[in-house]
Amino acid sequence: MRDDLVLRVVAKLLIPFMLVFALYVQFHGDYxxxxxxxxxxxxxxxxxxxxxxxxxxxxxxxxxERIVERLLAAGVLLYAGVGVAGLALGGxxxxxxxxxxxxxHGQHRGIFWVEAGVGITVAAVMLKLFYMFVAxxxxxGDA
Amino acid sequence: MIIYVLLxxxxxxxVALARLQNLxxxxxxxxxxxxxxxxxxxxxxxxxxxxxxxxxxxxxxxVLLLGALYLVGGMEAKPLARPLLPLVVSVAAGGVLAYxxxxxxxxxxxxxxxxxxxxxxxxEQAPKETGVPNVVTAVLASYRSFDTLGETLVVFxxxxxxxxxxxxxxxxxxxxxxx
Numbered sequence: 001m002r003d004d005l006v007l008r009v010v011a012k013l014l015i016p017f018m019l020v021f022a023l024y025v026q027f028h029g030d031y032x033x034x035x036x037x038x039x040x041x042x043x044x045x046x047x048x049x050x051x052x053x054x055x056x057x058x059x060x061x062x063x064x065e066r067i068v069e070r071l072l073a074a075g076v077l078l079y080a081g082v083g084v085a086g087l088a089l090g091g092x093x094x095x096x097x098x099x100x101x102x103x104x105h106g107q108h109r110g111i112f113w114v115e116a117g118v119g120i121t122v123a124a125v126m127l128k129l130f131y132m133f134v135a136x137x138x139x140x141g142d143a
Numbered sequence: 144m145i146i147y148v149l150l151x152x153x154x155x156x157x158v159a160l161a162r163l164q165n166l167x168x169x170x171x172x173x174x175x176x177x178x179x180x181x182x183x184x185x186x187x188x189x190x191x192x193x194x195x196x197x198x199x200x201x202x203x204x205x206v207l208l209l210g211a212l213y214l215v216g217g218m219e220a221k222p223l224a225r226p227l228l229p230l231v232v233s234v235a236a237g238g239v240l241a242y243x244x245x246x247x248x249x250x251x252x253x254x255x256x257x258x259x260x261x262x263x264x265x266x267e268q269a270p271k272e273t274g275v276p277n278v279v280t281a282v283l284a285s286y287r288s289f290d291t292l293g294e295t296l297v298v299f300x301x302x303x304x305x306x307x308x309x310x311x312x313x314x315x316x317x318x319x320x321x322x
Contacts, residue, residue: 025194029277029280030275030276030277030280031275031276031277032277033190033191033193033194033277033279034191034194034280035191035279035280035283035284036284037195037199038191038194038195038198041195041198041199041202041203042198044203045198045202045203045206048203048206052206069306072299072302072303073299075295075299076295076296076299079291079292079295080292083288083292094288094289094292096273096285096288103272104271104272104273104274105274107272107273107274107275107281107285108273108274108275110284110285110288111273111275111280111281111284111285114284114288114291114292115280115284117295118284118291118294118295121295121298121299121302122295122298124302125298125299125301125302126203128302128305128306129207129302129305130203130206130207130210132305132306132309132310133207133210133211133213133214133309134210134213136214136309
C-alpha cells in the first residue's frame with residue numbers, strides 16, 4: 001500500500017491527531033472517560049496505521065523494537081515504583097495519600113503516574129504483538 | 144429499546160459468523176460485533192468500557208487477527224467430521240447461563256447487592272477523597288490499584304510470552320557453526 005497517494009496523505013494528516021487523542025484520553029481520564037488502557041491502545045493503533053501505510057521498516061525506524069521492548073517493562077516498573085514511593089514516604093504499598101502534602105493532591109499524583117504506567121505497557125505490548133506477527137509473515141513470504 | 148435492536152443485530156452477526164467459511168469476512172464481522180458491543184455498553188452508560196471495547200475489540204484485535212490470517216491463509220479448513228460435541232457444549236453452557244440470569248436482580252435495580260455494598264461509598268466519597276471526578280478512574284487506579292497492577296502485569300506477561308514464542312533467532316549463522 002506504499003504507493004497509494006490518498007492513503008499516505010490521509011495517514012500523515014490523521015496520525016498526529018490520533019496521537020494527540022491518545023494523550024487526551026490518557027491525561028483527561030481523571031475527568032472524562034478514558035485512562036491508560038484505552039490511551040495505550042489508541043497510541044499503538046496510530047503506529048500500526050503508520051506501519052500499514054508506510055511499511056514495517058519505516059515504522060520500526062520511527063519506533064524501534066528495542067525501545068518498544070524497554071517500554072514494555074518500564075510501564076510495569078513505573079506502576080510498581082509508585083507503590084514503592086508510597087512505602088518510602090511512610091505509607092503502605094500503593095498508598096497515594098502520602099505522595100503530596102495535601103491528601104487529595106497525593107491521590108491525583110498517584111493516579112496520574114499509575115495510569116501513565118498502564119498506558120506505556122499496554123501501548124508497547126500491542127505494538128510489539130503487531131511487529132512480531134507482521135515480521136513473521138514477512139519471513140514466511142521470503143522462504 | 145435501542146439495546147434490544149443492537150442485541151438482535153449482534154445475534155444475527157454471530158449466526159452469520161458461525162456459517163462463514165471465509166476467514167477474512169469472519170474477522171471483519173468480529174470487528175462489527177465488537178462495535179455493536181461497544182454501542183450497547185455506551186447505551187448502558189458504561190462509557191469507559193465502551194471505549195475499551197471499541198479500541199481493543201474492534202480496533203487492535205482486528206488488526207492482529209488479520210496479521211494472523213496473513214500467516215495461515217484466508218479460508219477455513221474443511222472439518223473432517225461434523226463437530227457435534229462443541230455445539231452441544233456451547234448450547235448447554237448458554238442454557239446454564241440463561242438459567243442463571245433468571246436469578247440476577249433487574250437492570251439498575253437500586254436494591255441490588257452490587258449497589259448497596261461498596262458502590263455508595265465510592266460514589267459519595269471518591270470525588271472528595273481523590274479529587275478525581277471520574278469515579279471509574281478513581282476506583283480503577285486508586286481504590287483498586289492492586290487489581291490494576293495485577294492487570295498490567297497480566298498484559299506484560301502476555302506480551303513477554305508472545306515475544307518468547309515468536310522471537311526470531313538472531314544468531315542463525317552462529318547456530319549453524321555450532322552444529
